Amino acid sequence: xxxxxxxxxxxxxxxxxxxxxxxxxxxxxxxxxxxxxxxxxxxxxxxxxxxxxxxxxxxxxxxxxxxxxxxxxxxxxxxxxxxxxxxxxxxxxxxxxxxxxxxxxxxxxxxxxxxxxxxxxxxxxxxxxxxxxxxxxxxxxxxxxxxxxxxxxxxxxxxxxxxxxxxxxxxxxxxxxxxxxxxxxxxxxxxxxxxxxxxxxxxxxxxxxxxxxxxxxxxxxxxxxxxxxxxxxxxxxxxxxxxxxxxxxxxxxxxxxxxxxxxxxxxxxxxxxxxxxxxxxxxxxxxxxxxxxxxxxxxxxxxxxxxxxxxxxxxxxxxxxxxxxxxxxxxxxxxxxxxxxxxxxxxxxxxxxxxxxxxxxxxxxxxxxxxxxxxxxxxxxxxxxxxxxxxxxxxxxxxxxxxxxxxxxxxxxxxxxxxxxxxxxxxxxxxxxxxxxxxxxxxxxxxxxxxxxxxxxxxxxxxxxxxxxxxxxxxxxxxxxxxxxxxxxxxxxxxxxxxxxxxxxxxxxxxxxxxxxxxxxxxxxxxxxxxxxxxxxxxxxxxxxxxxxxxxxxxxxxxxxxxxxxxxxxxxxxxxxxxxxxxxxxxxxxxxxxxxxxxxxxxxxxxxxxxxxxxxxxxxxxxxxxxxxxxx
Ligand SMILES: *[C@@H]1O[C@H](CO)[C@@H](O)[C@H](O)[C@H]1NC(C)=O
Ligand SMILES: *[C@@H]1O[C@H](CO)[C@@H](O)[C@H](O)[C@H]1NC(C)=O
Ligand SMILES: *[C@@H]1O[C@H](CO)[C@@H](O)[C@H](O)[C@H]1NC(C)=O
Ligand SMILES: *[C@@H]1O[C@H](CO)[C@@H](O)[C@H](O)[C@H]1NC(C)=O
Ligand SMILES: *[C@@H]1O[C@H](CO)[C@@H](O)[C@H](O)[C@H]1NC(C)=O
Ligand SMILES: *[C@@H]1O[C@H](CO)[C@@H](O)[C@H](O)[C@H]1NC(C)=O
Numbered sequence: 001x002x003x004x005x006x007x008x009x010x011x012x013x014x015x016x017x018x019x020x021x022x023x024x025x026x027x028x029x030x031x032x033x034x035x036x037x038x039x040x041x042x043x044x045x046x047x048x049x050x051x052x053x054x055x056x057x058x059x060x061x062x063x064x065x066x067x068x069x070x071x072x073x074x075x076x077x078x079x080x081x082x083x084x085x086x087x088x089x090x091x092x093x094x095x096x097x098x099x100x101x102x103x104x105x106x107x108x109x110x111x112x113x114x115x116x117x118x119x120x121x122x123x124x125x126x127x128x129x130x131x132x133x134x135x136x137x138x139x140x141x142x143x144x145x146x147x148x149x150x151x152x153x154x155x156x157x158x159x160x161x162x163x164x165x166x167x168x169x170x171x172x173x174x175x176x177x178x179x180x181x182x183x184x185x186x187x188x189x190x191x192x193x194x195x196x197x198x199x200x201x202x203x204x205x206x207x208x209x210x211x212x213x214x215x216x217x218x219x220x221x222x223x224x225x226x227x228x229x230x231x232x233x234x235x236x237x238x239x240x241x242x243x244x245x246x247x248x249x250x251x252x253x254x255x256x257x258x259x260x261x262x263x264x265x266x267x268x269x270x271x272x273x274x275x276x277x278x279x280x281x282x283x284x285x286x287x288x289x290x291x292x293x294x295x296x297x298x299x300x301x302x303x304x305x306x307x308x309x310x311x312x313x314x315x316x317x318x319x320x321x322x323x324x325x326x327x328x329x330x331x332x333x334x335x336x337x338x339x340x341x342x343x344x345x346x347x348x349x350x351x352x353x354x355x356x357x358x359x360x361x362x363x364x365x366x367x368x369x370x371x372x373x374x375x376x377x378x379x380x381x382x383x384x385x386x387x388x389x390x391x392x393x394x395x396x397x398x399x400x401x402x403x404x405x406x407x408x409x410x411x412x413x414x415x416x417x418x419x420x421x422x423x424x425x426x427x428x429x430x431x432x433x434x435x436x437x438x439x440x441x442x443x444x445x446x447x448x449x450x451x452x453x454x455x456x457x458x459x460x461x462x463x464x465x466x467x468x469x470x471x472x473x474x475x476x477x478x479x480x481x482x483x484x485x486x487x488x489x490x491x492x493x494x495x496x497x498x499x500x501x502x503x504x505x506x507x508x509x510x511x512x513x514x515x516x517x518x519x520x521x522x523x524x525x526x527x528x529x530x531x532x533x534x535x536x537x538x539x540x541x542x543x544x545x546x547x548x549x550x551x552x553x554x555x556x557x558x559x560x561x562x563x564x565x566x567x568x569x570x571x572x573x574x575x576x577x578x579x580x581x582x583x584x585x586x587x588x589x590x591x592x593x594x595x596x597x598x599x600x601x602x603x604x605x606x607x608x609x610x611x612x613x614x615x616x617x618x619x620x621x622x623x624x625x626x627x628x629x630x631x632x
Pocket of ligand 5: 407411412413414459460461480481482483484
C-alpha cells in the first residue's frame with residue numbers, strides 16, 4: 001500500500017476526486033477488518049493535490065474496532081524506552097565496553113575523565129544517547145584530518161581551547177557566541193586542544209551530496225577497529241605544531257542563491273522520494289493536500305518519527321514549509337567542512353551542539369524557574385503564540401508557510417468558514433481544510449469542527465512579519481486573515497494544558513522549556529537537535545505531522561468534546577477525552593527532561609563531542625584511543 005507521493009495537475013485531480021472518495025471508503029473498510037496493528041504501520045492510502053470532496057460531515061460516525069491508535073502508540077513507546085533504559089551503564093569498564101560495541105573503536109583519550117564527570121553529575125549514561133555525535137562526525141573520517149583542522153581554525157566564528165584556556169574569534173558582539181562560550185568555559189579543563197567553528201545564522205550550512213557522504217561513511221567503517229593495547233597511542237598529537245603553520249585554506253564554496261529545495265535535496269538518498277523532485281515554481285493558493293494517512297504513520301498518527309521529520313521522505317514539504325519556500329538567509333556549502341550549530345535538517349552535515357537558547361536564562365525561552373502548576377489546575381485549552389516567521393513570506397507564497405497554515409487550521413472561525421463554504425467546499429480564503437475524516441473524531445459527532453476548535457484553542461500570531469512589510473509591523477496581504485495578539489510569557493502559557501511547538505526560521509527555541517514544563521508539548525518539526533535520541537515520542541512528548549493533518553485527531557483524543565462543551569440543542573456533552581493520558585505524557589516528559597536534558601547533560605554531551613572531534617581532526621586518529629580499562 002505504500003506509495004510514492006505523486007502530484008497531479010489540478011484538472012486531473014478534479015477528475016480523480018471521485019476515485020479518491022471511493023478509495024477512502026474502501027481503505028476505511030480495509031482497516032476496520034485488519035486488526036493486526038503491525039500490518040497497518042506506514043500505510044498510506046494515496047497522495048494527490050485533490051481538495052476534499054465535500055465539507056466534512058458533522059455526523060461522521062465510524063465505530064472504531066480496537067482501542068484508539070494513540071493507546072497502542074503510547075504502550076509501544078513505553079516498551080521502547082524500557083529497552084533503552086536497560087542499556088544503562090554505571091562503571092567505567094562497562095561504559096567503555098558499550099562504547100566499543102556500538103562504535104567499533106576504542107573510546108577517545110580522556111574517556112575516563114569524561115566518565116567521572118558524568119558520574120559525578122549523576123548523569124544517566126546510555127551509549128545510544130550519543131548517537132547523534134557519531135551520525136555527525138563519522139563522515140569526517142572520510143576526509144583529511146589536516147583539512148578539518150584548517151577549516152575549523154579559519155572559520156570567522158571560532159571558540160578555541162589551548163592548554164585548558166579559551167579564546168574566541170568573531171566579528172561583533174553576538175549573544176549566541178557569548179552563551180556557547182560560557183558553556184565551553186564550564187568544561188575547558190577537560191578538553192583537548194580544539195577549534196570549534198560555530199554557526200551564527202539561524203539556518204544550517206552544510207549539505208554534501210549524498211554520494212560523497214556515502215563514500216565518507218564507508219571510509220569510516222573501513223577505518224574502524226580495536227587494535228591491541230600496545231598498538232594504541234594514548235595521547236592526541238595536540239595543536240602546537242599546527243599553530244605554527246601559517247597557511248590559510250581556501251574558503252569553502254558558498255551557495256547564496258537559488259531554490260533552497262534544489263540545493264537541499266542533493267543530500268537525499270538516490271532512491272528517496274525527494275531526490276529527483278524539482279522545486280515548485282508556483283506557490284499561489286494553499287499547498288496540495290496529502291490524502292489518506294501519512295507515510296510512516298500508524299492509522300494516521302506518527303509511528304516513525306524519523307520518517308515524519310525527514311523532507312527526503314516527505315517531499316510535500318518542498319511546498320508547505322517555509323524553509324523550502326524561501327529561507328530568510330542562505331549561505332550553504334556542498335563541501336564537507338566542520339560547522340557546529342544548534343539545529344539542522346536531516347540532509348545537513350553540520351555538527352550539532354545544544355542550541356544557545358537552551359543555555360540561556362532568558363525567561364522568553366525558559367520561563368525562568370516556573371515550570372507550571374499542577375495539571376489539574378490548567379485550562380483544557382491549546383495555547384500557541386508566535387511570530388509569522390519560518391522564512392521570508394511574500395504576497396505570492398505566504399500560504400505555504402507552516403506557521404500561517406497552523407494558525408489557520410486551529411482558528412475555529414476560519415475552519416468554520418471553510419466547512420460551510422458552498423462556493424469552494426472545504427476552502428478557506430487562503431487554506432484548504434485537510435480531509436481529517438479518516439481520523440474518526442469523537443467531537444464531530446456532536447458539532448462542527450469550527451465550533452469545537454473555537455471552544456478549545458487559543459492560537460494566534462504575535463506579529464505579521466512580511467516582505468515587504470510596513471513600519472507598524474503589519475502586513476498588507478496577511479492582515480485580513482490573522483488577528484495579532486500580544487505575546488505571552490512562558491509562565492503564562494503553562495496555565496494551559498496543550499502546547500503545540502512548531503518550527504520557526506529553523507528549530508523552535510522553546511522546546512526544552514516545554515518539555516520541562518508540567519504542560520504537554522505537541523511537536524512538529526523537520527529539524528534535528530542534539531537530544532533527539534534521548535526522547536521517545538508518545539512517552540515524553542506528542543509527535544505531530546508537518547502537514548498538521550493529524551492535529552484534529554490528536555486534540556480529539558486528548559480533549560474529546562472539551563470541558564463544558566454545549567451541543568447545538570444546548571445540552572452539555574463530555575465525551576472522548578483522555579485527560580489522564582495527556583497528563584501522563586506531560587509529566588513523564590518533564591521527569592525525563594529533568595534527568596537527561598539538564599545543563600549538566602549538555603556539558604557531558606559537548607565534552608564527549610569535542611573529545612571525538614579533536615581525535616578525528618588528528619593525523620594520528622586511527623591509532624589514538626583510550627585503553628586504560630583494558631589489560632595489556
Ligand atoms: C489569498 O486569497 C486571496 C483572496 O481569495 C487571493 O487574491 C490571493 O491570491 C491568495 N493568496 C495566495 C498566496 O494564494
Ligand atoms: C523509520 O524509518 C526509517 C527510514 O525513514 C528506517 O530506516 C527505520 O528503520 C524506521 N524505524 C522503525 C522503528 O521502523
Ligand atoms: C516567493 O514569492 C516571491 C514574490 O512573488 C518571489 O519573488 C519568490 O521567488 C518566491 N519564492 C520562491 C522560492 O519562489
Ligand atoms: C470559499 O472558497 C473560495 C474558493 O473556492 C474562496 O475564494 C473563498 O474565500 C471561500 N470563502 C470562505 C468564507 O472561506
Ligand atoms: C481567524 O480567522 C478569521 C477569519 O479568517 C480572522 O478574521 C481572524 O482574525 C482569525 N483569528 C486569528 C486569531 O488569527
Ligand atoms: C441534544 O443533542 C445530544 C447530542 O447530539 C443528544 O444526545 C441529546 O439527546 C439531545 N437532547 C435533546 C433534548 O434533544
